[in-house]
Amino acid sequence: MSVRRIVSLVRTRWPRLILGACAGLLASACSVALLATAAWLVARAAQRPSIIVLSVAVVSVRAFALGRAIFRYVERLVTHDVTLQVLSDLRVAIFRRLERLAPTGLPVFRNGDLLARLVSDVEAVQDVFLRALLPWVTGVLVALLSAAGVLLVLHSAGTVLVAVTLLVAVVVPRFTRRWSHRAEAGALEARGQLSEDVVDTFERLPELVAYGAVERRLAGLADTERRLLRHLDSAARIRGTGAAAVTLATGAAVWCALVLGVPAVRTGSLSAVLLAVVVLVPLALAEVFASLALAAGELTRGAGAAGRVVDVLDTPDPVAEPGRPSQMPAAPYDVFVAGLWARWPGQEDDALCGVDLDLPAGRRCAIVGESGSGKTTLAMALLRFLDPGAGRVTLAGVDTRELDSDAVRQVVGLLAQDAHIFDSTVWENVRLARPTATRSEVRAALGKARLLDWVDSLHDGLDTWVGEHGDRMSGGERQRLALARVLLADFPVVVLDEPVEHLDQRTADTLLTDLLGATRDRTVLAITHRLQGYEDFDEIVVLQDGRVAERGTHQELMRIDGRYRASYQQELATSRRQIA
Ligand SMILES: Nc1ncnc2c1ncn2[C@@H]1O[C@H](COP(=O)(O)OP(=O)(O)OP(=O)(O)O)[C@@H](O)[C@H]1O
Ligand SMILES: [Mg+2]
Structure with missing residues (x-):
């Protein structure tokens, strides 16, 4: 919900985000196509055909290799640029809100916690675009396109690839999100608390020293930090388990391609050269699948942070501004x-x-x-x-x-x-x-x-x-x-x-x-x-x-x-x- 709010808040940045996504899509597609073509080239070359037969593939390999680098560069340039703009949009939006809320509407937030919202939460929200939404959309598209290609060559292997894509893009993230939700929320809360306590400690240092309360205060800070680390640790463990599941699924897809492909070659329904393609495409997708698993983790983290940012944006005005303000009358100001x-x-x-x-x-x-x-x-x-x-x-x-x-x-x-x-x-x-x-x-x-x-x-x-x-x-x-x-x-x-x-x-x-x-x-x-x-x-x-x-x-x-x-x-x- 909050992520959707943030996405619609930065509406003006959509065209650039889409441009970045397209470049990312092309880069990943080139990467898969590069491995698939290379696999075909190596397998076909083993049969020692005439060089003419191989020349198109040779040129394609070069084109895909160059294309991958160029599109990845464009993607990085565009997406990083646009996420920095998103970052400044969000910071300005929060700042405007704080300006409206101050001074009477602010006490609902604590100082340091507000600082954490303005700094680290906004950064986490920015990562939602860069590391969650964009890689997820481009990853799913590339995986499905590749699966469609494999489907044309060997139906059963293509179906397995579609199933693995769904598993990696939807099922695993859903479980990791459900399991890590509490840890991620706890980490955000603890980070806010830590930031609040650190700011408070610095501000009140003279009093704390005067009353000999520094040690106690530091012990409290250490407790909060330990709580933060505990939450981060369990969230990372769940994310790691998700990533391991994805690696396993990728390996299984390669094995399935082999198990299904070899009999197909034996019966003559698949050429031996294309077997190399069918087996290597899932391997080429390993990188894409890994990015999907990472994207899911980032989305969970980002959703919590987005909620905290939206909380600030949605805090009601302490005073209701008139829709159409009257003109300020001239002096005298009785x-x-x-x-x-x-x-x-x-x-x-x-x-x-x-x-x-x-x-x-x-x-x-x-x-x-x-x-x-x-x-x-x-x-x-x-x-x-x-x-x-x-x-x-x-x-x-x-x-x-x-x-x-x-x-x-x-x-x-x-x-x-x-x-x-x-x-x-x-x-x-x-x-x-x-x-x-x-x-x-x-x-x-x-x-x-x-x-x-x-x-x-x-x-x-x-x-x-x-x-x-x-x-x-x-x-x-x-x-x-x-x-x-x-x-x-x-x-x-x-x-x-x-x-x-x-x-x-x-x-x-x-x-x-x-x-x-x-x-x-x-x-x-x-x-x-x-x-x-x-x-x-x-x-x-x-x-x-x-x-x-x-x-x-x-x-x-x-x-x-x-x-x-x-x-x-x-x-x-x-x-x-x-x-x-
Ligand atoms: N920011 C605030 N949030 C909630 N309640 C407040 C806030 N500021 C004041 N109050 C409450 O409003 C009431 C009136 O407080 P106010 O600050 O106007 O008193 P005051 O006469 O200015 O006192 P003082 O002489 O101590 O400054 C008090 O009951 C106080 O608890
Ligand atoms: Mg007063």
Whole structure:
């Protein structure tokens, strides 16, 4: 099923695949014809006929020998070329899918496992074309054509050859597939797990070392590897048994040809010269039969991998894109959230239950609340990473479900808690937001994010390499770099999701002041645990269990005896204690 999906997915490559198959067919046909003609030539030459009788066969042997090499070369060239194209088609298709799924639809897959799907599974699927489907089709055709030739010469030997072809092409693969199915599936699963564990181990190495858990982790990895090897071993054993059965069947076909041919020569219904042909054709087919056995093994392996690739391709969209997206309206971009209910994929409970929010252009609103109260979920809904279950989000009066989600994200930008910094230069990291930006625009954005002095103090300035995940920068510098990115992208609406969360108090305070200063002229939705610093915001919304518990300005909320006032006073007392 999955293989069929993949085959139809690469429809545009069919003509080249068929061309490759034709070349392969001709190469194999030449190879069988070469041996058959050579057999006839040797046997006939033994009778010392005139050279004229042999000349056609001599020329044919040369032609088949040359043809075999040339067609095989063309086949290799065409099929390898086209399978590389298939490989890139599949990788692009998966990547596009991942782009659609990220970030909210991805958690169904584990990172490393996803990597295995993208790399080794796609390669295994590519082998389905190169090593399974093409050799199988050409092999069966050549075997049947050869059998038809033998049928004309000696009916019984031809029938045996047809039977052996069916045995080798259909019966043996069916059994090997059935027996090796579980081992192949287990191997794929174990490989995914191994890849996942290796990636995870590398990512979490500092913690593992700190807690002395490296040995245990390595033992776990070794266990998974042993499981993988066990599965690979039993799959290889079954494949080997299949290959042995094929070799046996080929040998049996040669013996049958002899046993049936010799009496036919005795009775005079077959010439002695043709006996050589009848006996040698099954031998010539040995290579073809062997490739059929290999093809069956590759198909089983490839089918499992194709299933895992198709799983990714078929994962439902976390958000439904409109068939015909509406035109993005012009500024001002008022954001309006009405009765919003939202739920994460695969979850039973709603993370937001009827939230309203009025965010006209230029307004600044803070969302506060305990961990798990639904703050990030609200941000995800505004960025259209998550569709409302009920209620709606409008942007400049248009329901965001009618807009292309990428278009929404060109207006609404996110500055998250730990923005990803790429292992590249400062310049590339900032320019990511707007690839057409000039160096002076990037510098201006860095200036507004108050990072320009730091950049200028670096040896290579803008071209300084920042290390993996921005390892060579402090947490505050990383957040400022991310802010520069947001400023360069020039989003009219900015969502700040706990942008100063992991920083020490002093750095957090100055960064927050700079952050709010730099985004003063935009619509801002600031999500925060800390309450200080947002006192002059137009509205503060307190979320609790996905519902709005309190809302109003700082002054209004301080007048009522609620959660906000209690938390604010507690926070104030803590920070006073720290200063004292
Ligand atoms: N990717 C996800 N998949 C499934 N459920 C999620 C996901 N992210 C959040 N949730 C669930 O949605 C609910 C709200 O989570 P959310 O992340 O919005 O809270 P939050 O207020 O941002 O918390 P925090 O302050 O800890 O960041 C929680 O019950 C959480 O378990
Ligand atoms: Mg959150």
